[in-house]
Amino acid sequence: MKKLFALAVFAAALFTVGQSSVFAQKELAISAIQGDGIASAYERQQVKTSGVVTARRRDGFFLQTPDGKDDKNPKTSEGIYVFTKDAPSADAAIGSLISITGQVQEFRPRAANGATLPITEISMFADRDKIQILEKSVPLPKPVEITAADFKDNSLTELEKYEGMRVIVPQLFVVAPTGGRVNNIENTTESNGSFFGVVKGMDKPFRGAGYDIFSYVFLSKSEKESFQKEHPGIKLFDGNPERLRIESLGLDGGTPIDVAAGTTLKDLTGVMHYSYNTYTILTDAGARPAVAGYESTVVKLPAATDRQFAVAGMNLENFFDDVDDPGIKEDIVKTDALKARMNKISLTVRDRMQMPDVIGVVEAENLAVLKRLAEKINSDAVTAGKPDPKYAAFLEEGNDGRGIDNGFLVKTSRVKAVEVKQYGKDEKFASPGSSSDIYLNDRPPLLLRASVADPKTGEPFAFTVIVNHLKSFLGYNDPKRQDAVRLKKRLQAEFLAKLVETRQKADPNERIILLGDFNAYQFSDGIVDVVGTIKGTPAAKDAVLNPSDDLVNPDLVNLVDLITEKQRYSYNFDGNGQVLDHMIVTANLVPYVSGFGFARVNADFPESFRSDASRPERYSDHDAAIGYFSLDAKKTTK
Template identity: 35%
Template structure:
């Protein structure tokens, strides 16, 4: 905001000559320094290089200020006093700080210029000749002329020594960088002197100096080394230099002499750095202090400087950390604390309260990170006890997490060396278990900790980081809902589930401390003996470790292939191949590994959807390596043909289709069409305008048939998708029209999901009996993530509106089935992120597939559980991607020729009333193929009570139920019956005579999902005659 300028009465209060170095001759006075600092810290310096003293009043010299681009002066100040030859004359407002006022010869008023105001020096009164101007009359630059330090706002600018004439044209453009040097805000150390070197020989110069304190922040009672580095005057060179400072602000002498003789803290005698070891008096009030410094030489020349320091309060580490996470102290609070250096890293070091100095509260951390931005200082040697002065800061790499409390702008003083380190705290179930608070580990922030044993649940990434749990903790998986620390605003009244981030996880940085190197470990690895420092970064509490050579490491993940395809199986695979590119020049090491994965671990599915492949040439190169057994791992050629249509982007979608011929000469897969969907569709912004393409990777639909032996075929539609990444779903960066980048991400994910659901519905509406398989990387979980229920919409079962941030309806009226549900719960993942298993790659099928196949999902475990270093190892088939490829195994019963033959036998042909009669039902598969889901229906002509027992190993038989004309028992078997396999079912029935002629009998009828080639032998029956007194009642 522009300052409103109000003119006050302006009076010249003081005009004193100032002895300054003579310099080269100039035609007249010029502006030599302008200070536009903080608050009221303003000043203008005028230089006299004319060769003679100048009487300002006699010459009618004036300063004029043109505010905000004005063409007439808003303020004119008549100057008075004398400027010595080679001297400088300083004008300042009365409310400037003490350092400026001490250098001023004329003090006037309380309201001065800003960075966008032109400053003019005239001779001969207010309408006299224009000698010099800083700025441009009649032009408002906005806030300042220039840029960076060489600008007119919030900086000090000084005329270059080579400039010996003012700018007499007030209308020309002004750029300070041409004739001025820039300095930081509130730089005053050169005020009152100026040197010009544009001719006229070498003239005398004053000494100059700069002061400092080490440490510059300290508590009352602490010592600091005050130093003043002096540059002697020249022509002639300074002799007899003296330095003194007013230390009364810290309880010292008003005129304290400094020495350059190697005593009293002075490092080197005679090096022109004058020193004094000072102690801040007890009781000195906290706050910034400025100590004025005076320098003089025997030649009668002098200079002024200052030393800035801060007196701050001394606090314990536990008081800086507070309870839990965050600090109770305001950011920017300057503190002094003490602790033992426990560890170092590339940009700082850790200190921890010495034994006995702790506060006794287990909820407060006793450690603290000191951020140095570069390598830690030598004082921060492990084992040194330090007194550290610094400023409390909170570091957050992401808004979706806790801040890390640390000290910045620090200085350190060694109090003692070789101190014993505090004992490490044990990490156990009390702070690392499911169901705990996400802040449970905050009590150990910055402290030494130990983890005697841990199990890796997220393999090492490219930065040397991995995730662990305690050894007995079940492996954590991503769960429904928005992550607990995500800072995205949620609407009132929502019922969105919050995912607790699995507080049983702990992130480990193997390169976190000095001496650390990347520890490459796979999921399932047991690590014993870890010690380090507790830290917080990237949204997770983190164990920083250094040298890992002494750790005991055992176990780890094992590669696992999908089962070999059985007869009758149709297989559709999906593989996010992680940016495979290169065309004919795909790196051979990667091509070799991929060939082995496809042939030995995926077992060459009939159709494979490729995600993140660069172009058709790359897909064809991969197909050729597999087909030609280029690397010796593909003995049977699938004769893959590649399909890829997209011509935009680097992450495209494609297919490999198996064309190897069957015994009858037909190719295994026949493709009718491959088409891109929604290529021209655009994303619709909230204001209704188009906002870029909707699908960066257009869905790819393959339609055709997969052929089986004996002339059979299975029609299929395969839809391959790669929907928008989750990376920006919670991004808070502002974005026009949408609100934030996260809003746009969520909107795009929603619109993509709805479009895919519309395509699914259109395919099913055209032919509800047409099998449909959806595959690909959906960048979405198999459940509602609370932001957008992508898979629910595509599947046809979207989450309710109050359980999701952005809701959308699905066009699907006959829901799909996600085959991830066919897997054991612990195996439901294709990806591991931050130690959480999760499914991003999906295989969904419609009811037509469920009704015509036995559908199962498999994953080849070759990537997600393994450390990224394996990617560069050509000898192992792992880490060709960060996703595990999947295979939808669809066993088509119509491809299997079975023949279930059933017989029933009882050894008794005549039985008595009440006798238990054994029957044996024999079921044999006489066909050449497996019988899928065999079942037998046992029928008796009697009541359920007559069924005393059914014994059938491997079969699941239900209770007898009454049906019309008798009772039935249904028996089913989950496992297929192999060709030639025979099973026996023993059925014990009670004989009951109700009529004069009665019998007890059993009929067994077999069935299977496979193609039963002969129905005539599916059933068998036998019976026995019942004798004895009939069970009738007279008179009924």
């Protein structure tokens, strides 16, 4: 890593050679240019090298040393990317042995937080550099096998030694499905061909507790010392370097590979690249991997018994209607597309979730579209020969600029809705960079007081549900916006904590369930401990950049902490499973908890499933959380 940090102060004079002499200079091997560190010792210098063209893409090509000509050093890469800006010359044909000149660059690809490792590449300039064909139809170098042993050091740079080289993963286990670009108006998607996997046999990666290591490793020495002194309790999340990002459309001629999580692909072959803080394999266009197996993550959830009630949280993801509402920048969905979305959600609620008694929903445009959804579910249930659940919709408009709101679907065939009330709509705060106070709660918490009748006694079992949709991570690590975003997330968490504490103090017997999309993990990320603050267990002052006081007593319980670690995810981001959708309950409700889990219907499935109205998968990008509560408290033993 020392070489990486040296880049910040390293400067070298540009050295250019006239076109007449570009092939007169001494040639360097690709491995010599790459070196055994992150950055090349020849950065910004003009070089000459040769190799076999192994792959092409829209703005360059990959070059690799022929087999038998390598330097026998396992720490140096024998491949390199040659950047041409425009489509590369026909002289750089796959299988041709060529000699080139160009300038060595350390290119930093896109990353979610702006901090990323560089890619060593050679930039060719049309008015200066040329390609010389040495031989055609040369066999491509044999791909290097990627195994679990390559990740034993848990290093961010472990695969640097393969950068630009042909590689093969004998068995790749897909941990996050193929993504795509969603057209919400049409309810269609265009596959982006990208997914994530690990070497078969390795564990599924999860977002761990702590500060993202990519926000730390690029700090200067003095910045690190200051960081550690001010926040000695902050732990680092290692980023899960065992993740492999797969791009099936990354090379010329590629076709999308659409796969679900749980799929095993055999002999996945391509070129090792780097993007979005992840080593990335650009798959060979002509060598599509075979599917060697599939382990479904779907578990059919049970229906609540007559002595239970089920409560769920669903992120409907941009659930807009087909009506143009003035003053709102919403998507005006085509009628057929809306019908398809409603059919997918209805299938999920009826078949995958077994019609929970209360569903807290987020990202619904208005009460009218939520009522249409309720009517659709009710009608479909009757058509399928099931009892009419008589779902009723409740929603209050909030402050969101796109018009998405929180609401409820209440199964009135069994549940009595006593009160629905919104909190904090008019709450404002002074946001850094804003000339006036802004709304704290874009989607204010919506509270439902309800009851279920005991079938034996007829007595009502009262409970309260609060549905939440807190500030997203957008701008969380953007230097221009992060102060405002982080403050808002902290204040939202504190507002919710105070709301619950006020109710607990007013009525210690009130049984409260908080659910929804909290846009935060079950642990501190080292920046803001949103969930810990809401629970009454905030991170220590020295263990988080934006600490909160303990505002809740007695503490709340997050039901996700009660399930197996392998099931603790409701969303996949960059190949990491993570929980954003929580169900947090007051301590007095814990004895009544009889189960909790996630309806595996979205996070593990490719975006290509979204347009298929006949199947429930991918109506959203979040899995639904569902909790089961008994009418009878568990007996405790002394």
